[in-house]
Amino acid sequence: MSEKQLLKGNIAIAKAALEAGCKCYFGYPITPQSEIGEFLSLEMQKLDLGYVCAESEIGAINMALGATATGTKALVSSSSCAISLMQEALSYAASDELPIVLVNVMRAGPGQGYIYPSQGDYNQATVGGGNGDYHTIVLSPSSVEECALMTYRAFYLSQKYKNPVILLVDGFLGQMAEGVELVKNPYPEIDNSSWILSGANNRDSRKIHSLEPNQDKLNNHIRNLSAKYKEIEKNEVDYEKYLCDDAEIIITAFGSLARAAKEVCNHYRKKGVRIGLFRPKTLWPFPYQELGELSKKIKIFVDIEMNLGQMLKDVKLALSSGAKVSFIGKPVGDWLKLEEMIQGIENIIKENQVASL
Amino acid sequence: MQVYSVPKSIKKDSKFTFCSGCDHGLAIKLVAQVLDELNLREKTLAVASSGCSVFLYNFLDVDCIESPHGRAAAVATGAKRAFRAQKQDRFVFTYQGDGDFASIGLGESIHSALRGENISIICINNTNYGMTGGQMGPTSTMGQITTTSPLGRNEYYHGYPIKAAEHIALCDGTCFSARCALFDIKNIINTKKQIKHAFECQIKGLGFSFVEILSSCPTNWRLSPKDAHKKIENEISKIYPIGIFKDKTNDN
Ligand SMILES: Cc1ncc(C[n+]2csc(CCOP(=O)(O)OP(=O)(O)O)c2C)c(N)n1
Ligand code: SF4
Ligand SMILES: [Mg+2]
Numbered sequence: 001m002s003e004k005q006l007l008k009g010n011i012a013i014a015k016a017a018l019e020a021g022c023k024c025y026f027g028y029p030i031t032p033q034s035e036i037g038e039f040l041s042l043e044m045q046k047l048d049l050g051y052v053c054a055e056s057e058i059g060a061i062n063m064a065l066g067a068t069a070t071g072t073k074a075l076v077s078s079s080s081c082a083i084s085l086m087q088e089a090l091s092y093a094a095s096d097e098l099p100i101v102l103v104n105v106m107r108a109g110p111g112q113g114y115i116y117p118s119q120g121d122y123n124q125a126t127v128g129g130g131n132g133d134y135h136t137i138v139l140s141p142s143s144v145e146e147c148a149l150m151t152y153r154a155f156y157l158s159q160k161y162k163n164p165v166i167l168l169v170d171g172f173l174g175q176m177a178e179g180v181e182l183v184k185n186p187y188p189e190i191d192n193s194s195w196i197l198s199g200a201n202n203r204d205s206r207k208i209h210s211l212e213p214n215q216d217k218l219n220n221h222i223r224n225l226s227a228k229y230k231e232i233e234k235n236e237v238d239y240e241k242y243l244c245d246d247a248e249i250i251i252t253a254f255g256s257l258a259r260a261a262k263e264v265c266n267h268y269r270k271k272g273v274r275i276g277l278f279r280p281k282t283l284w285p286f287p288y289q290e291l292g293e294l295s296k297k298i299k300i301f302v303d304i305e306m307n308l309g310q311m312l313k314d315v316k317l318a319l320s321s322g323a324k325v326s327f328i329g330k331p332v333g334d335w336l337k338l339e340e341m342i343q344g345i346e347n348i349i350k351e352n353q354v355a356s357l
Numbered sequence: 358m359q360v361y362s363v364p365k366s367i368k369k370d371s372k373f374t375f376c377s378g379c380d381h382g383l384a385i386k387l388v389a390q391v392l393d394e395l396n397l398r399e400k401t402l403a404v405a406s407s408g409c410s411v412f413l414y415n416f417l418d419v420d421c422i423e424s425p426h427g428r429a430a431a432v433a434t435g436a437k438r439a440f441r442a443q444k445q446d447r448f449v450f451t452y453q454g455d456g457d458f459a460s461i462g463l464g465e466s467i468h469s470a471l472r473g474e475n476i477s478i479i480c481i482n483n484t485n486y487g488m489t490g491g492q493m494g495p496t497s498t499m500g501q502i503t504t505t506s507p508l509g510r511n512e513y514y515h516g517y518p519i520k521a522a523e524h525i526a527l528c529d530g531t532c533f534s535a536r537c538a539l540f541d542i543k544n545i546i547n548t549k550k551q552i553k554h555a556f557e558c559q560i561k562g563l564g565f566s567f568v569e570i571l572s573s574c575p576t577n578w579r580l581s582p583k584d585a586h587k588k589i590e591n592e593i594s595k596i597y598p599i600g601i602f603k604d605k606t607n608d609n
Contacts, residue, residue, distance in 0.1 A: 023442040059465050059468065062465070063434050065432050066424075070443070070445075211423055
């Protein structure tokens with residue numbers, strides 16, 4: 001797995017899943033993520049692993065509930081409107097503490113929308129589209145290489161915390177081919193022998209359930225989950241800072257759009273305007289503290305997204321007083337062009353009378 | 358001489374919490390006896406569903422997972438495929454209500470039968486949504502009065518009920534599909550036999566096996582346990598005939 005290969009983001013995810021020890025895949029076709037299921041359909045059959053062309057996304061995610069309960073690593077992939085169909089089971093998976101890895105290669109919405117690239121599912125992924133007090137860990141890659149690395153990380157974190165993990169990929173990245181060197185899975189295996197359902201042999205029988213008629217027990221369960229989420233928030237926040245140290249303006253962006261934002265930084269650096277980029281790699285937990293820290297000395301922020309400002313509210317929450325944030329974005333279509341971003345930032349520079357151009 | 362003992366696959370000191378006269382308790386006991394007889398307890402994963410059936414996991418002393426309403430066949434599919442991928446020989450069955458299996462979960466149910474998933478399904482048909490208070494379900498009979506068909510089910514306003522065992526028998530992946538009942542000793546013995554046969558189909562790797570059990574819900578039917586059984590004997594089993602609708606083990 002070490003020489004460079006030209007891979008789409010979708011294929012990198014599929015290959016990394018196999019390398020991470022994923023033994024089951026359940027899915028239903030939807031563009032722009034179908035290559036994941038297409039690729040794995042042959043590979044998994046060759047290896048006699050568990051691949052099911054499910055009858056629906058509801059079927060697929062519930063199969064993953066069953067598979068992960070046995071201690072088997074399982075992957076489900078889909079896109080936007082179809083991810084909506086899975087929200088009930090995701091809420092169950094969070095309550096049951098089952099380590100499902102779910103890939104959402106986003107398309108534009110709401111509703112069916114279309115297969116144009118978009119980042120419109122930030123809210124659904126980070127806030128949770130299912131019922132109750134729960135969280136899913138959300139990882140956001142910005143390159144094909146990161147698609148693979150974060151797939152490894154998704155399996156690892158899902159096992160470590162017994163929690164569903166969403167890999168939130170934009171359609172652009174899923175379809176984009178890049179030369180990458182796929183490294184080996186760097187994460188250790190997590191011992192799951194204390195909770196999996198494998199048959200009550202030489203041990204007491206176990207049950208995995210979310211129904212809990214006893215009010216005190218239900219309260220405790222939700223509080224225990226909440227304590228786990230606090231642990232995740234403490235340990236797993238991940239982000240990238242690019243040219244932030246001396247910056248007078250900071251761009252916030254996630255996913256593949258953040259790469260274009262780096263070009264914007266480089267463009268302005270050449271002109272003597274010190275712009276940096278802050279890119280959350282975990283969208284939940286969101287790096288509030290780290291972004292807040294930056295905003296103590298830097299006061300001008302520009303949030304750029306391919307939606308109408310979903311991450312913007314988290315950015316606002318993070319910023320300390322006196323810092324302000326402008327927004328550049330559009331919900332759908334061709335990725336924001338460099339010129340569009342530059343034009344937007346030009347205005348912000350003028351408004352704030354930053355450095356002379 | 359001991360003539361009766363609680364099955365090994367029933368949790369010690371467990372007391373059924375179903376309404377008195379409810380057939381869920383008897384059905385679970387039969388399942389437990391079959392698990393014992395086939396030596397399956399230690400290698401079983403039971404999939405409970407939403408409905409009165411969910412309490413299965415309070416009584417059966419085997420590993421259990423509860424599935425979202427209607428999704429038991431999908432959860433069982435995932436588990437069985439996962440065991441296979443891990444090269445583990447495990448027994449997987451679901452225990453579902455009629456609403457769960459044949460209404461909200463019909464897609465999952467039929468497709469797991471069509472795929473010939475090597476799992477077994479026990480479906481408790483009590484002709485209503487029992488847990489939520491006896492509303493009209495996919496199996497409520499013509500004329501049946503429920504909380505959402507207060508004037509009786511009719512073909513113009515509500516449409517027709519589904520005969521699950523017959524539909525499942527039509528799926529090519531189905532190995533075995535039968536319907537039975539619990540209203541007298543003869544039928545109880547027969548029900549146990551069908552459950553055992555269904556489980557044996559899975560053990561032999563023959564594909565999808567299905568047993569629909571006509572069961573009483575005295576509380577929502579507003580009948581005494583005895584009258585509820587009479588209703589099954591005299592009315593319900595005439596509409597939903599007891600029998601075997603497919604058995605691939607009899608082929609050739
Ligand atoms: C998605 C969803 N819809 C509705 C419910 C509420 N609900 C719980 S059990 C049930 C009916 C169960 O009926 P059935 O499957 O026939 O089982 P029974 O209780 O009759 O044994 C309903 C409607 C739910 N839990 N989840
Ligand atoms: S409501 Fe009906 S099915 Fe549920 S426990 Fe009571 S009698 Fe049994
Ligand atoms: Mg019912």
